[in-house]
Amino acid sequence: MTVIEVEDLHKAYGHNRAVDGVSFTVAKGETFGVLGHNGAGKTTTVECLSGLRRPDSGTVRVFDQDPARRRRALAQRLGVQLQEGELPDRLKVAEAMRLFAALYDRPDDWRAVLQRWDLGPIAAKAYGDLSGGQKQRLKLALALVGGPELVVLDELTTGLDPVARRETWTLIGDLKAAGTTVVLVSHYMDEAEELCDRVAVFRKGRIVALGSPRELTGRTGTDSLENAYLALAEEGR
């Protein structure tokens, strides 16, 4: 079953063509990586998937619906961890979890999600007093508290220490095992190689390579996704 269908997506900010004719599909249960340099159009693309931005042209279908028109209905099935989702400084961790859980018709038990993400010990802390890594973990937990079928994670482990990164990978593995579809925007090639079934490499608003990490390393004659990515980046110069 196809969960996401994007066909010839265009989105410009003034004269800046941030997304310039992007097409891809994501199947149910797949973990799909969105890779590319800064400013390549990754966030704009996933914002169009989440209904946060309206495309200029092209088709975006998520669960066979237009996210720009059906945002409320899709929100029940979608968990989004965005790069810049700040919360009020005085909001406590447990309050944030309870508040987000209340937005869903059938949320997971927020206390269990809190424990799973190791946020129990800081449940009474205010958002403004958390470390960068703790904020990141809370944003992830908030994206998952609704028990979503599709999760969009923008820079999943940015700001996490190596131990927390690995723990997060394990938790994403659990999501995959449960059949959740994951879209993962990342600058970390080791992470994409470990977690993603397929990746799309974005450059200047277009997809320049799409395939499994193994296909991309095979195509470029390299031994890791990181080296494949660098070879592809070199090709585009």
Ligand SMILES: Nc1ncnc2c1ncn2[C@@H]1O[C@H](COP(=O)(O)OP(=O)(O)OP(=O)(O)O)[C@@H](O)[C@H]1O
């Ligand atoms: N709200 C906005 N208004 C104007 N220009 C924007 C806006 N958001 C993004 N852009 C521009 O659109 C282009 C694509 O940005 P986008 O954030 O989608 O890229 P990205 O691949 O996610 O980058 P990064 O890896 O740095 O997060 C960039 O040139 C960026 O400056």
